[in-house]
Amino acid sequence: MMFGVATAAILVGMMLALVRAFAGPTLYDRVLAASSFGTKTVILIGLMGYLNGRPDFLDIAVLYALLNFASTIAILKFFRHRTLSVSLDRPGTDAPIFEERDTA
Amino acid sequence: MDALLANGEILIDLALLTMLVSVAFVMVRSRHLFVIVMLSGIYSLLSAAFFVSLDAVDVAFTEAAVGAGVSTVLMLGAMLLTVRREKPTRTGRTPVAILVVTLVGSALIYATFDMPPYGDGASPANSYMGEVYIDRAAKEIAVPNVVTAVLASYRGFDTLGETMVIFTAGLGVILLLGAGSVRGGKAVKDKPDGETPS
Known part of the structure; x- marks a missing residue:
């Protein structure tokens, strides 16, 4: 029962993150929405394991969390440097290449 | 209790599939390429969660690693080499295309009636x-x-x-x-x- 309620809450949270990803308005909103959507997917996978009484998929959920973190870092690096082959500790001198606000 | 559990699973699947369809619609309607790239990452996360719910964990993991991880970055890299925005297409609707889509869609739905029941x-x-x-x-x-x-x-x-x-x-x-x-x-x-x- 508890896991059912938690799953429902996570699903509602996923929909809210989806609304933010659809509406924008800035590109950083969308990056944040995608990242938090990934986190909610991780929690949902863990919860589904407990709902079915087989929490064997928890390690997969943890690996998803790692992937989500790495891809968020990669996307933000692309924002900043236009490339991935830059070390992260380089001070960002380049202006962001994307326009802050999109009109789509 | 078992019936409730089964219903709960169906509800989770329904919620995931609804979100999948809405993401797909927004991706089709959007002209802003960055939005489409981010939404495609969300799309593959959603389908990975759906695969886990179908007990296809290996497929789910491939989908999350390739779809949400690598291909988002690859598409961002490709986007940097081109323009940020898709060119507007003709807004006129072609009746032939709608007819073909409707026909194929109804044929596919008709074909699902012959499928064995889920879990048979x-x-x-x-x-x-x-x-x-x-x-x-x-x-x-x-x-x-x-x-x-x-x-x-x-x-x-x-x-x-x-x-x-x-x-x-x-x-x-x-x-x-x-x-x-x-x-x-x-x-x-x-x-x-x-x-x-x-």
Whole structure:
């Protein structure tokens, strides 16, 4: 029962993150929405394991969390440097290449 | 309790599929390429969660690693080489296209009526070879996951061949593009004639 309620809450949270990803308005909103959507997917996978009484998929959920973190870092690096082959500790001198606000 | 559990699973699947369809609609309608790239990452996360809910964990993991991880970054890299916004297309609706889509869609929906019920033990997919694998895998190969047993043992040579093909394709791509193209696709200028490349 508890896991059912938690799953429902996570699903509602996923929909809210989806609304933010659809509406924008800035590109950083969308990056944040995608990242938090990934986190909610991780929690949902863990919860589904407990709902079915087989929490064997928890390690997969943890690996998803790692992937989500790495891809968020990669996307933000692309924002900043236009490339991935830059070390992260380089001070960002380049202006962001994307326009802050999109009109789509 | 069992009925409630089954209903709950159906509700989770319904919620995930609804979100999938809405993401797909927004992706089709949007003209802003960055939005489409981010939404495609969300789309593959959603389908990975849906695959986990269908107990296809290996497929889910491939989807999350390839779809949400690598291909988002690859599409961002491709987007940097082109414009940020898709060119507007003609807004006129072509009746032939709508007719074809409707016909194909209704044919596909009509075909689903012939599918065996979900989880039917007597369906073709679950009877002949699948049944043999499920019966024998636990005895012959001490791997708890039948899918892994089939992929890595019964079809071991097939999997080895697939891995060879993918490895060769990756090598070919690296040879064609050159490892230097990781630097954000910067244009490499040829030296003018008469000058020896350093």
